[in-house]
Amino acid sequence: xxxxxxxxxxxxxxxxxxxxxxxxxxxxxxxxxxxxxxxxxxxxxxxxxxxxxxxxxxxxxxxxxxxxxxxxxxxxxxxxxxxxxxxxxxxxxxxxxxxxxxxxx
Amino acid sequence: xxxxxxxxxxxxxxxxxxxxxxxxxxxxxxxxxxxxxxxxxxxxxxxxxxxxxxxxxxxxxxxxxxxxxxxxxxxxxxxxxxxxxxxxxxxxxxxxxxxxxxxxxxxxxxxxxxxxxxxxxxxxxxxxxxxxxxxxxxxxxxxxxxxxxxxxxxxxxxxxxxxxxxxxxxxxxxxxxxxxxxxxxxxxxxxxxxxxxxxxxxxxxxxxxxxxxxxxxxxxxxxxxxxxxxxxxxxxxxxxxxxxxxxxxxxxxxxxxxxxxxxxxxxxxxxxxxxxxxxxxxxxxxxxxxxxxxxxxxxxxxxxxxxxxxxxxxxxxxxxxxxxxxxxxxxxxxxxxxx
Numbered sequence: 001x002x003x004x005x006x007x008x009x010x011x012x013x014x015x016x017x018x019x020x021x022x023x024x025x026x027x028x029x030x031x032x033x034x035x036x037x038x039x040x041x042x043x044x045x046x047x048x049x050x051x052x053x054x055x056x057x058x059x060x061x062x063x064x065x066x067x068x069x070x071x072x073x074x075x076x077x078x079x080x081x082x083x084x085x086x087x088x089x090x091x092x093x094x095x096x097x098x099x100x101x102x103x104x105x
Numbered sequence: 106x107x108x109x110x111x112x113x114x115x116x117x118x119x120x121x122x123x124x125x126x127x128x129x130x131x132x133x134x135x136x137x138x139x140x141x142x143x144x145x146x147x148x149x150x151x152x153x154x155x156x157x158x159x160x161x162x163x164x165x166x167x168x169x170x171x172x173x174x175x176x177x178x179x180x181x182x183x184x185x186x187x188x189x190x191x192x193x194x195x196x197x198x199x200x201x202x203x204x205x206x207x208x209x210x211x212x213x214x215x216x217x218x219x220x221x222x223x224x225x226x227x228x229x230x231x232x233x234x235x236x237x238x239x240x241x242x243x244x245x246x247x248x249x250x251x252x253x254x255x256x257x258x259x260x261x262x263x264x265x266x267x268x269x270x271x272x273x274x275x276x277x278x279x280x281x282x283x284x285x286x287x288x289x290x291x292x293x294x295x296x297x298x299x300x301x302x303x304x305x306x307x308x309x310x311x312x313x314x315x316x317x318x319x320x321x322x323x324x325x326x327x328x329x330x331x332x333x334x335x336x337x338x339x340x341x342x343x344x345x346x347x348x349x350x351x352x353x354x355x356x357x358x359x360x361x362x363x364x365x366x367x368x369x370x371x372x373x374x375x376x377x378x379x380x381x382x383x384x385x386x387x388x389x390x391x392x393x394x395x396x397x398x399x400x401x402x403x404x405x406x407x408x409x410x411x412x413x414x415x416x417x418x419x420x421x422x423x424x425x426x427x428x429x430x431x432x433x434x435x436x437x438x439x440x441x442x443x444x
Contacts, residue, residue, distance in 0.1 A: 033134055035120075035250070050307050050308070050310070050311065051248070052248050052250060053247060053248020053249065053250040053251035053252075053311060054248075054250050055307070055308070056251055056254070056308050056311065057267070057300075057305075057308045058254060058290065058291060058295070059250070060304065060308070061291065061292055061294055061295035061298070062292060064294065065292060065294050068294075077298055077299045077300070077301075078301065080298075080300060080301060080304055081301050081303055081304055082303055082304060082307045083303075086307075
């Protein structure tokens, strides 16, 4: 499956994904499904979703659903933290840790 | 202006794109999600069972749930569910923003009496609230994305409501906080959730900061204090929204709540059954951004089959009562020069 941004989303749930690959997938998912109004150039990997109003109390749950479905992971309530979901980099690092189970998230 | 042929969204909304077939990106995404797993009913039942099971742990408490009770139809029906269906002890908390209709006040009295529940009213100084409403209604103080879900005035009001009820629940050690959010406002996964205090504070900051920056630290009283919440983080309640895991049917809801003495106010707009400010807030939002702030919620209800497309289009296109808008403007007028 290839996104309209040109990213390959076919292997997003594979545990062997590199952080860079996860980052590309997260970026594509966020741009396609969440922050529709933004150009790719406007959204850096560190843009705070809270600052741009995306991660309010409703938005955070939409974001989590998107991440769970696309990476085939389960987000626990205790993991719903700004440091795990506030930017593309935050999400990528979180997903990477979950997929690789290298440390408790 | 293009309107999606499947739901009710139009392309004045920044996040909406309508394709060559006349279908919006929300509907496209929704159909992909449905194909991935059509187990919404099972998931809803699971959430409900989880809620019932969790409630059992707190049977001995004076109040198991604190409900943010606006007196509108959805929070009234939520109260009916909590009391009649789940048999829970409920404390209702009403945030009086100065624009509740007389019928709404009567409804709160009648419904709480009928269902045998206690009610507390939180009433901040009207002059301070009016200044906040004038300020947030006339300036772009909140992110555009947040304004897709509610008007600027409603965003500020709801932000204070959320903080007030959470504060009450933490102080009273009540384990659940409930709101009458509909399936159009909240997705199923979020229908019962315990949020970390850092996430709550991060969300709150978006509302609190523009207000305290403009009016000073005195206005921080209407929000959760970071240090206080940190000290009390073990008592942060679980949020639960029973309407989200119930079958949402407006006619059935109105029929049920009538039994408790609830009567529909005649002076509110199509999207509110308690607050006069709503008509004014919607009018401002529509005039600035070109769409009704209830658009996403209504479209979600239409997409989920809880509302017909025709009914949805009517709800978002019918203008508020001009006399109500004029009344609200006249009440707020003395506070406009202060900003």
